[in-house]
Amino acid sequence: MKHIFKKGSNPSKPTLLLLHGTGGTEQDLLPLAEIIDKDANVLSVRGNVLENGMPRFFRRLAEGVFDEEDLIFRTAELNDFLDEAAEKYEFDRHNIVAIGYSNGANIAANLMFHYQDALKAAILHHPMVPRRGIDLPDLSGKQVFIAAGTNDPICPAQESEDLHSLLESAGANVTLHWEGHGHQLTMTEVKAAAAWYNN
Ligand code: MLT
Secondary structure: OEEEEEOOOOOOEEEEEOOOOOOOOOOOOHHHHHHOOOEEEEEEEEOOEEEOOOEOOOOEEEOEEEEEHHHHHHHHHHHHHHHHHHHHHHHOOOOOEEEEEEEEEEEEHHHHHHHHOOOEEEEEOOOOOOOOOOOOOOOOOOOEEEEOOOOOOOOOOOHEEEEEEEHHHOEEEHHHHHHHOOOOOOOHHHHHHHHHOOO
16 A cells, blocks of 8 residues: 655654545644644555545445445555555554544544554544444443534434444543544644643
């Protein structure tokens, strides 16, 4: 997968996995890594799917309606890529913290839905429930921060509530942060994510 890797100054820190929103690239979330943890490794990946020229991490049939078969395939592909990248760049495969926005947050959540040890923690900006009606692995010990907008037309508030309870039922420790805005990624929520990460 097309990506950027930047080695951090402190090898005991996690690797921050950056996953952009629809139409984004691996450049987009680099400033967030600086704010969350400037000493950590950064692995920023570009989605392998194109929708009218816009990169995404998996196909959708319509706005908010996911192509489940492709979502499953792309999630496996990303999980395999993380194995390869950990070997190539010599970072700890068990110490990855995802930071995703929108479509990137959705595939990060789906990594947790399918693979118990894919991520140690995740910061999900405006995610949806990636899949419903499946059994989640035991996510005890996993930490998740969800930032959601009360007026988000793309990820209705109920989606954030549902994702929160699904992850908690699987044993994860989840913090849900609300912004009184829509789908945009705000500096306030990034600062709240940084405070959560550094706590
Ligand atoms: C998705 O397709 O993953 C969500 O609808 C959010 C987005 O527009 O990227």
